[in-house]
Amino acid sequence: MLLVENVKKSYREPDGSQLAILDVPELSVAAGEQVVIRGRSGGGKTTLLNAIAGLTTVDAGRIAVNGTDVTRIPEVGRDRFRARHIGFVFQTFNLLAGFSALENVMLGMTFTGQRRDRKRAEDLLQRVGLKHRLTHKPAALSVGEQQRVAVARALVNRPVLLLADEPTANIDPAHQQQVIDLLREVCAAENVAMLLVTHADEVSNQFERVEYLEEINRVAAV
Amino acid sequence: MEQRALASSLTALSMALGVAVMICVLVIHSVAVRQFSQDAQGYHLIVGGKGGELQLVLSTVYHLGQPLYPIPYTYYQKFTEGEFAGITKAAIPLCLGDSYEAPNGRMFRVVGTTPDLFDKIQYGAQADGTPKRYEFQPGGRNFKTANFYEAVVGSVVAAQSGLKVGDEINPTHGIGAEGHKHDGFEVVGILKPTGTANDRAVFINIEGFYLLEGHALSPHEDEAHEEHAHEHEPAATEAAHEHADEEDAEHDHAHHEPLPIDQREVTSILVLCNNELGPMVLDTAVNKGEDRIAQAVAPSREVTRLLENIVGPIQLILLVLTILIVIVAAISILVSIYNSMSERSHDIAVMRALGASRQSVMTIVLLESILLSLLGGIAGVLLGHALLGLASPYVEARTGVTLGLFEFDWQEIVLIPALVALASIVGFLPAVSAYRTDVAKALAGSR
Numbered sequence: 001m002l003l004v005e006n007v008k009k010s011y012r013e014p015d016g017s018q019l020a021i022l023d024v025p026e027l028s029v030a031a032g033e034q035v036v037i038r039g040r041s042g043g044g045k046t047t048l049l050n051a052i053a054g055l056t057t058v059d060a061g062r063i064a065v066n067g068t069d070v071t072r073i074p075e076v077g078r079d080r081f082r083a084r085h086i087g088f089v090f091q092t093f094n095l096l097a098g099f100s101a102l103e104n105v106m107l108g109m110t111f112t113g114q115r116r117d118r119k120r121a122e123d124l125l126q127r128v129g130l131k132h133r134l135t136h137k138p139a140a141l142s143v144g145e146q147q148r149v150a151v152a153r154a155l156v157n158r159p160v161l162l163l164a165d166e167p168t169a170n171i172d173p174a175h176q177q178q179v180i181d182l183l184r185e186v187c188a189a190e191n192v193a194m195l196l197v198t199h200a201d202e203v204s205n206q207f208e209r210v211e212y213l214e215e216i217n218r219v220a221a222v
Numbered sequence: 223m224e225q226r227a228l229a230s231s232l233t234a235l236s237m238a239l240g241v242a243v244m245i246c247v248l249v250i251h252s253v254a255v256r257q258f259s260q261d262a263q264g265y266h267l268i269v270g271g272k273g274g275e276l277q278l279v280l281s282t283v284y285h286l287g288q289p290l291y292p293i294p295y296t297y298y299q300k301f302t303e304g305e306f307a308g309i310t311k312a313a314i315p316l317c318l319g320d321s322y323e324a325p326n327g328r329m330f331r332v333v334g335t336t337p338d339l340f341d342k343i344q345y346g347a348q349a350d351g352t353p354k355r356y357e358f359q360p361g362g363r364n365f366k367t368a369n370f371y372e373a374v375v376g377s378v379v380a381a382q383s384g385l386k387v388g389d390e391i392n393p394t395h396g397i398g399a400e401g402h403k404h405d406g407f408e409v410v411g412i413l414k415p416t417g418t419a420n421d422r423a424v425f426i427n428i429e430g431f432y433l434l435e436g437h438a439l440s441p442h443e444d445e446a447h448e449e450h451a452h453e454h455e456p457a458a459t460e461a462a463h464e465h466a467d468e469e470d471a472e473h474d475h476a477h478h479e480p481l482p483i484d485q486r487e488v489t490s491i492l493v494l495c496n497n498e499l500g501p502m503v504l505d506t507a508v509n510k511g512e513d514r515i516a517q518a519v520a521p522s523r524e525v526t527r528l529l530e531n532i533v534g535p536i537q538l539i540l541l542v543l544t545i546l547i548v549i550v551a552a553i554s555i556l557v558s559i560y561n562s563m564s565e566r567s568h569d570i571a572v573m574r575a576l577g578a579s580r581q582s583v584m585t586i587v588l589l590e591s592i593l594l595s596l597l598g599g600i601a602g603v604l605l606g607h608a609l610l611g612l613a614s615p616y617v618e619a620r621t622g623v624t625l626g627l628f629e630f631d632w633q634e635i636v637l638i639p640a641l642v643a644l645a646s647i648v649g650f651l652p653a654v655s656a657y658r659t660d661v662a663k664a665l666a667g668s669r
Contacts, residue, residue: 050662055575076579083577090665094572111577153576 001193002029002052002161007061007071009047021047022058023218027211031160034187034194036204039213045197048217049163052195053086054078066160083111087154087192089164089183093146095138101125101149102134108153117156124152128182144175151182155190162187164196168203180206233551233558234598240547241602241641242609245634247544249610250617251537252631258284258525258533260346261418265312266501267518269293269301269508270490275517279524281318282490284419285331288397289318293516295486301493309503311496312342315488317431320393320404322424324383330376332393332424334431337364340374343492345418354416362387362411370430370478373407376421378618380412387412391424395436404434432481439485493518548644555594556648559587563655570656571664584657591649592642599641603634 009022021044029035039045050056052063054070063070066085070078082088087108095104105121125134128148130141138146147167154162164183168176180203187194196207204210261283270278273290281289300306301313317334324330341364344353358364358374365372375385385391390406407426415421431437495501501520508518570583578586611627618625 046662046666053575055661076581079574079577079579079582082575088575090572090575094568094575094665096569096572107573108576111573111579111582 001031001033001066002027002195003062003064004028004048004052005062005064007048007051007058007063009044009051009056009058020219022051024048024061024216025218027216029161029193029195032188032191032193033209034184034196034207036207036210037195037197037213037216038199038204038210039197039217041199043213044217044219045213046165048213049165049195049197052161053088053163054082079111080113083108083113084157085160087157087159087162089147089150089154089162089167091166091169093138093150093170095146095149095153097138100135100137101130101141101145104138104149105153105156108156112157121152121156124156124186125149127186128152143171144178147171147175147179148182151179151186155186155192158190159192162192162194164194166197166199168198168200176200176203229558229562230594233555234594234601236554237548237551237595237598237641238601238605240544240551241599241637242606243547244541244544244637245603245606245631246609247537247540248631248633249606249629250625251533251540252633253625253629254533255529257417258529259522261420263346263522264343265314265492265494266520267493267495267504267508268490268521269297269493269504269516269518272515272517275519275524276528278490278517278519279521279528282316282492283521285318285333285423286419289489292317292487292489295483295488297516298488298491299483301491306493306504306507309495309497309500310493312338312492312494314339314343314492315428316490316492317428317437317487318489319397320395320431320434321397322379322383322391322393324379324385326383328382330379330383330422330424331397332426332431334426334428336428337367339425339492340364340413343494345416345420356416356420357414358411359414362409365410365425365427367427367429369410370427370433370480371405371407372410372430373424373426374411374413375409375424376413377415378421379424385409385412393424393426393434395434402435405430429480432486433478438481439487548641551598552595552644552648555591555645556651559591559594559649559652560655563652566656567659567664570659571661574659574661575665580657583659584653587653587656588646588649591652592645595641595645595648596638599638603637 004024004027006026007022007024008020010018010020013019037045037048047056051058052065052070054073054075058071061071065081068081068085070081073081095101096107099107102118102121102125105125106116106118109116109121122131122134125131128151130145130148130152133141133145138149141149150167154164162183167183168179171179183194183196184206186192196203198204268278268282270282271290271293277287278290280286295315298313298315301310306313314335316339318331320332320334322330322332340356344355346354348354359377359380362374365374373391375383375391379385387409389409391409392403392406394400395402395404407430413420493504495504505518505520508516566587570578573583573586574580607627607629610625610629614625614627
């Protein structure tokens with residue numbers, strides 16, 4: 001379902017030199033598979049997720065999501081592809097403060113080019129236990145509730161791949177497990193592959209497959 | 223916009239105020255032009271004493287400013303039974319220079335004239351071309367030639383002074399409240415509103431006017447015209463005798479003898495010709511005639527000149543100022559949105575991560591600018607018309623110009639598309655900023 005091959009990415013430093021960030025020979029994730037990526041800070045985890053999502057262009061290599069090489073399609077096409085096929089859960093939830101929980105979830109459907117399915121958004125919010133909080137704005141929701149809204153938003157378009165960038169980093173331990181359980185449960189129920197970046201042992205220990213960035217990224221290994 | 227409700231409201235409000243002022247300028251100018259043009263309709267020429275042409279028109283048609291020096295009554299008779307009578311359909315003499323002070327202190331111009339003013343002259347025309355004729359409010363009528371001390375008052379005068387049919391008014395000598403009070407005139411009619419300056423005037427029988435203190439020339443004052451003075455008896459003499467017994471002539475003054483011709487003057491004459499060439503012929507005859515004691519002015523020509531040379535430039539200056547106000551308001555929208563771009567970059571990055579294209583976020587920012595301008599613009603249009611509606615009674619009382627809540631100017635139609643264009647221009651800079659948002663950096667920055 002996801003295949004990353006020989007992907008390289010570097011940034012230009014202010015002094016003109018190139019700073020290599022990624023050099024990933026191969027990384028693959030099967031449909032519905034749940035994979036954790038661990039690694040030190042600055043190791044290129046977020047850059048890898050951004051590259052897979054098409055938010056960052058790569059210098060070389062191939063990233064195929066569900067058979068489509070996202071590195072080969074123009075930016076507008078990548079945006080549409082991301083909207084339809086890739087879900088994103090951020091470390092800080094990134095809900096829009098002016099929108100209600102339901103509106104935030106429906107925002108995820110806005111850019112797919114298809115009709116917005118309100119019922120789907122409501123069903124997902126019900127599944128994450130927020131049926132009674134549809135019209136609440138983020139400021140009126142607890143941290144755990146906000147992350148549940150973010151999960152619902154990431155899954156609302158029935159993506160094939162969910163990218164979760166340290167989704168429990170800002171949550172107190174009591175709620176961490178709830179979020180992980182929720183992600184695993186919903187992804188399994190919807191047959192969505194998940195690539196989850198985390199630092200936390202207690203999170204990674206729950207997954208069958210854990211990839212260490214130092215092992216898959218030659219730059220991080222140096 | 224919702225998150226920044228206060229800032230958005232204030233920027234929209236600044237736009238609304240600018241647009242409201244612009245609406246006021248446009249509508250007032252439009253109404254004033256229409257009013258000025260309409261007031262001068264119904265006759266071809268104004269004949270009056272030598273002096274400023276504009277002064278003659280303003281004092282005669284709009285009851286503004288000082289009247290010119292009068293001309294002999296015999297000159298007026300040229301139009302009724304003299305050399306110009308053949309091409310004259312109606313000639314209405316006007317005697318200006320008196321005022322009426324209402325009990326509440328408001329001053330109105332008094333015009334001595336004949337009933338023909340309301341019987342033979344129309345004011346403007348309906349949209350279908352039907353002439354608008356003077357009408358009287360129920361219970362009232364035009365004054366009669368034979369009843370020297372009868373008066374008709376304009377609708378605004380009646381409304382503001384409380385005058386009604388049967389009341390007596392005492393004109394004041396001169397334009398102002400300082401002059402002595404004249405004999406009384408009975409109000410026999412109140413005009414229905416015409417929307418012209420005549421709504422703000424009091425019309426008295428010219429025969430009564432002549433008999434008021436200080437209005438008669440001594441015979442020696444006008445020796446130049448004496449030889450003509452007795453050639454024609456005033457029409458009122460005959461009429462006065464004929465109708466002396468009528469019920470309406472029961473007024474105390476009804477049996478006065480009319481003032482002899484040689485002691486009469488008129489301030490101006492409204493002339494309606496009976497053929498298309500008439501105005502040109504009369505214009506030449508009066509302005510280039512041998513006696514050269516009078517001038518003939520086409521009011522429409524003077525009004526056009528007034529509008530083009532005075533009102534037009536003033537309106538242009540006001541319009542430029544209001545356009546500047548709107549541009550400043552638009553720039554405030556630009557500053558407001560642009561300053562908020564750093565805090566919006568997070569939201570923009572989130573939308574981009576959810577699949578929004580660069581074009582989409584650019585459009586969203588542009589739409590915000592357009593929406594703010596449109597909301598401000600629409601609020602401004604409503605506010606402008608509300609202000610006009612509120613100011614209407616005051617403006618009408620002071621100037622006779624009738625402003626309505628629903629007075630529109632065609633240029634208002636251009637206003638909204640112009641605002642959209644302006645908003646697109648000012649929204650372009652922040653929109654480009656949104657377009658260029660580095661998603662990865664913005665999302666990383668939110669951690």
